[in-house]
Each structure stands twice: as C-alpha cells, then as structure tokens.
Amino acid sequence: MRGTAATGDKMKRLCFLLLCVATQAGAADWIKMRELDNQTLYLDKSSFHKGGDSVRFWEKVVLKKAEMVRGKEVKTLKAQYSISCSKKTQQVKSAVFYSARGDVVGSLGKQEKTPIVPGTLRELPYDALCKSRIAG
Secondary structure (H helix, E strand, C coil), rough: CCCCCHHHHHHHHHHHHHHHHHHHHHCCCCCEEEEEEEEEEEEEEEEEEECEEEEEEEEEEEEEEEEECEEEEEEEEEEEEEECCCEEEEEEEECCCCCCCEEEEEEEECCCCEECCCCCCCCHHHHHHHHHHCCC
8 A cells, every 4th residue: 555645745754853853962062162373172062971080072173274184185173082080191082184175084093092281272171171060
C-alpha cells in the first residue's frame, strides 16, 4: 500500500524539524576570550567538560590575515584541548584547520602533553576553566 501525498508531506516536515533540533543541540557557544592584532581567541562554552582534575573544551582561533600552515592557507583553527589543572599541562586532542572559505585544509591528531607557560595566551583557558567556576 502506497502512502498518500499528505503523509509524505508530514514526513518531510517531521524530518526537517528533527534536523533543525539536532543542529541546534550541537551548536557551539563561542565566548571571545582575547582579541590581539593578529588573532582572536574563543572558547566554546557548550563543550566544557570537567572530570576530576581535568577540563576538556574546544577552542577557536581566527586569524586576521590567513597564514601558511603545511603549505596551505589557514584562516581559522579549531582544536579540542584537555587541561590538567593541578599539573598545569595541556594536550591537543585534535585540531582542524580551515581556509577563509571554511574548507578543511588540514588536521592534527592527539599531541603530547606540554606545560602551560605563564604569561602566554595558553594560560587564558587555564585561568578561565581551572581557577574559576566556568566549567563547573
């Protein structure tokens, strides 16, 4: 038995609504942390996850002028980090590089843990997520 046109239209509307809800549920909530002459740093508030001593989050860096990375022109970088609050170390879990048009031009997998150097931009997420109650 074939469905009617009305049933097909209802299914299309339902699928569209589900897609809209799913898109909204996964939407990032970027908070501007610092704007410099050459870049702006954002943290995704919706990605904050605190577990014990560590905090996981997504960060976005938007360059004012595209830069060459591995032979590709990069305008934006999005990276997932994990920070150990007590050890003051960080680890890139994954990173994606984007062109000015928004095309993916490169990526990185999990990197080694590195210390968070005082007085650098890398200390901003540490201060915001480990010293405050933002990731709470």
